[in-house]
Amino acid sequence: MDSFTSVQGAAIPLQVPDIDTDVITPIKRVMEGAEAITQYAFEPLRYTPDGALNPDCPLNQDAYRDAPILLAGANFACGSSRETAVWAIRALGIRCIIAPSFGDIFFDSCFENGLLPIALAQADVDALAAHAGAGEFRVDLERRQITSPTGETVPFTVNPVQREALLSGRDSIERTLGREDEIADFQQRDRELRPWVYELAHV
Amino acid sequence: MAARTLVQKIWDAHIVAEFGDGLDLLHIDRHLIHDLSGPASLGKLAERGLPVRSPELTFAMPDHTVSTAVGRTDADTRAGRMLVPALRERTHAEGIRLFDLDDPEQGIVHVVGPELGLTLPGVTVVCGDSHTCTHGGLGALGWGIGSSDLTHVLATQTIVQRRPKQMRVICSGRLGTGVEPKDLVLHLIGEHGADGAAGFAVEYAGSAIDSMPVEGRMTLCNLAIEFGAKIGIVAPDDATFDYVAGRRYAPAGALWELALASWRELASDADAAFDREIEIDAAAVSPQITWGTSPAHTMALDGEIPDPESAQVPAARLARSKALGHMGLNAGDRLLGVPVQHVFIGSCANSRISDLQTAAQIVRGRRVAQGVRAWVVPGSQAVRREAEELGLDRVFTAAGFQWREPGCSMCLGVNEELVPPGERCVATSNRNFVGRQGPGARTHLAGVATAAAAAIAGRIADPRQLAREPADG
Ligand code: SF4
Numbered sequence: 006m007d008s009f010t011s012v013q014g015a016a017i018p019l020q021v022p023d024i025d026t027d028v029i030t031p032i033k034r035v036m037e038g039a040e041a042i043t044q045y046a047f048e049p050l051r052y053t054p055d056g057a058l059n060p061d062c063p064l065n066q067d068a069y070r071d072a073p074i075l076l077a078g079a080n081f082a083c084g085s086s087r088e089t090a091v092w093a094i095r096a097l098g099i100r101c102i103i104a105p106s107f108g109d110i111f112f113d114s115c116f117e118n119g120l121l122p123i124a125l126a127q128a129d130v131d132a133l134a135a136h137a138g139a140g141e142f143r144v145d146l147e148r149r150q151i152t153s154p155t156g157e158t159v160p161f162t163v164n165p166v167q168r169e170a171l172l173s174g175r176d177s178i179e180r181t182l183g184r185e186d187e188i189a190d191f192q193q194r195d196r197e198l199r200p201w202v203y204e205l206a207h208v
Numbered sequence: 209m210a211a212r213t214l215v216q217k218i219w220d221a222h223i224v225a226e227f228g229d230g231l232d233l234l235h236i237d238r239h240l241i242h243d244l245s246g247p248a249s250l251g252k253l254a255e256r257g258l259p260v261r262s263p264e265l266t267f268a269m270p271d272h273t274v275s276t277a278v279g280r281t282d283a284d285t286r287a288g289r290m291l292v293p294a295l296r297e298r299t300h301a302e303g304i305r306l307f308d309l310d311d312p313e314q315g316i317v318h319v320v321g322p323e324l325g326l327t328l329p330g331v332t333v334v335c336g337d338s339h340t341c342t343h344g345g346l347g348a349l350g351w352g353i354g355s356s357d358l359t360h361v362l363a364t365q366t367i368v369q370r371r372p373k374q375m376r377v378i379c380s381g382r383l384g385t386g387v388e389p390k391d392l393v394l395h396l397i398g399e400h401g402a403d404g405a406a407g408f409a410v411e412y413a414g415s416a417i418d419s420m421p422v423e424g425r426m427t428l429c430n431l432a433i434e435f436g437a438k439i440g441i442v443a444p445d446d447a448t449f450d451y452v453a454g455r456r457y458a459p460a461g462a463l464w465e466l467a468l469a470s471w472r473e474l475a476s477d478a479d480a481a482f483d484r485e486i487e488i489d490a491a492a493v494s495p496q497i498t499w500g501t502s503p504a505h506t507m508a509l510d511g512e513i514p515d516p517e518s519a520q521v522p523a524a525r526l527a528r529s530k531a532l533g534h535m536g537l538n539a540g541d542r543l544l545g546v547p548v549q550h551v552f553i554g555s556c557a558n559s560r561i562s563d564l565q566t567a568a569q570i571v572r573g574r575r576v577a578q579g580v581r582a583w584v585v586p587g588s589q590a591v592r593r594e595a596e597e598l599g600l601d602r603v604f605t606a607a608g609f610q611w612r613e614p615g616c617s618m619c620l621g622v623n624e625e626l627v628p629p630g631e632r633c634v635a636t637s638n639r640n641f642v643g644r645q646g647p648g649a650r651t652h653l654a655g656v657a658t659a660a661a662a663a664i665a666g667r668i669a670d671p672r673q674l675a676r677e678p679a680d681g
Contacts, residue, residue: 020523023402023502027641032622036287049642078523080403080436084641086245086338088354106406109438110338110352113370117356127521164370166227177356178256181233181364184225188261188366191224191235199221201459201467202237202331205264 007119008174015072018137025084046093077104082111211477237331244272245336247294269307315588318342318556325455329444345426347444375408379416381491388655389424394496398506406436416490434503500531551663554585555619555637570660573679576608577666
């Protein structure tokens with residue numbers, strides 16, 4: 006996994022609430038493979054019904070080309086657990102998403118893919134969005150701080166373990182495999198307490 | 209020990225290691241795998257040269273990508289051709305029990321888990337599917353995971369998780385006649401928003417839950433994710449224990465007695481603190497239907513579509529008017545009487561035997577309206593068999609419904625069972641997102657009786673009205 010320390014660049018204002026993962030990666034595109042997943046990311050928003058790029062969608066606008074930051078609406082990426090949503094957003098070049106709230110499954114999946122999700126109050130996201138297009142933002146994970154183009158800074162919180170994972174870029178599977186003894190111990194103890202969990206009839 | 213909630217108790221019993229700041233390594237008791245998300249992660253694991261840590265706690269079945277046509281094979285859909293053989297091959301290589309397409313226990317993973325007694329009170333259940341919250345209906349702690357976590361669980365039988373905040377939804381009173389658990393949860397989401405419970409685990413409690421059959425509790429928990437919560441749960445009680453007893457993989461004999469004694473402890477302590485509590489008067493809930501493209505776009509079946517301007521947040525106003533555009537509807541319209549072309553009774557929200565019985569009560573002796581494609585897709589082979597023993601299949605087919613094989617079907621457009629662009633469907637599933645039932649499809653989520661009534665009337669109709677009119681049969 007890529008590590009993450011900070012990003013700098015434009016921030017895309019896409020403050021529609023409840024954008025679900027079926028919108029971020031429509032299932033039809035998921036089945037067409039990695040290229041289609043990226044090309045058609047946010048398809049219902051980025052394309053018109055006749056298949057042309059929708060110029061009204063900020064994701065298509067020149068000002069936000071290659072922008073590494075997304076300013077999103079409440080409940081961003083709710084719905085299906087499909088991690089393709091995370092992959093598609095990364096493939097668009099985005100490394101950090103700032104929103105009032107997130108779909109819980111998506112939020113955790115971000116940390117496994119070098120993507121930083123930041124939950125801020127709606128008013129704070131709105132205040133940042135007011136400067137979108139006005140220059141570069143900076144998101145610093147080490148200092149846990151967002152700097153807007155005007156130089157204002159906004160602090161954010163992030164779980165220390167998840168922060169560490171992003172900073173180091175270390176895979177959580179590797180980390181947990183190092184705890185195999187603890188897992189085996191747990192199962193052994195638990196088997197005494199709840200044997201029915203492990204001794205299934207008729208398997 | 210300090211007072212704890214039900215979720216905290218189950219959580220604590222599964223901690224393998226604590227990382228601090230609410231992040232824990234939890235043991236997973238049951239890992240359910242399906243055709244859509246399973247093969248890729250199994251493949252990833254093999255690529256890394258890692259074995260499945262606990263194949264005996266892992267169970268697989270194809271449901272998402274398969275056709276539900278009678279006489280189907282896994283070659284009938286493009287996605288199925290790709291994914292079902294891969295699932296078969298990988299689970300075989302790893303020694304994971306697969307309930308294959310021709311297995312008498314095949315079905316939708318969230319229907320089959322509880323029905324086979326794989327899901328038990330107090331266990332942790334994960335699956336690469338967001339509706340794993342369904343298993344909370346039995347007092348299990350279940351949640352959906354993405355593919356990185358899926359690979360992690362395969363490799364370690366554990367998961368790194370943040371302890372969720374705790375919400376309790378107290379449902380007082382009792383649901384009225386003809387009002388379903390689905391109506392209750394749609395109403396709840398309509399009132400509090402699709403992110404109303406984001407970051408929380410939700411425990412449903414109160415008299416309406418106590419008197420609710422276990423299958424209804426699963427429906428309620430199924431839509432916890434539409435309410436923004438990864439986890440929904442109901443404390444197990446005698447009704448739960450009766451449901452679990454005698455199931456194929458459930459404990460029996462001395463193990464059963466041991467399990468039962470432990471399950472009786474599974475309730476929130478009287479003085480446990482919740483971060484948030486909501487009360488809802490179940491008796492005041494009427495049948496609900498969605499008018500837009502979020503489960504929060506819900507209204508009373510006999511009501512009028514609310515004005516987008518009534519939304520508090522400006523961005524929500526815009527989203528609501530866009531949703532109306534997509535649905536071909538206007539604020540102030542009534543939905544009753546709006547013509548429909550498709551009716552889908554199925555999905556892990558509403559495809560259990562009690563759901564089919566509810567639908568059959570409306571359908572019996574009536575005919576599906578001309579021009580309506582109406583499907584009943586039982587949630588599992590076991591549901592299908594039981595329905596056939598009760599003669600429900602004949603009630604449906606005599607009326608002109610298609611009686612199909614188990615699977616996700618029209619809930620998710622990955623199996624080529626789609627609603628064509630611009631056409632309207634009343635569905636008992638759980639998502640009305642843009643494109644969910646196919647590009648351009650217009651989905652109205654509702655309970656089973658409302659869906660059945662729409663099939664008969666050929667338009668959105670009130671099942672309570674229909675129940676008052678005599679059928680011919
Ligand atoms: S029926 Fe629908 S919601 Fe349920 S598991 Fe299948 S696709 Fe997901």
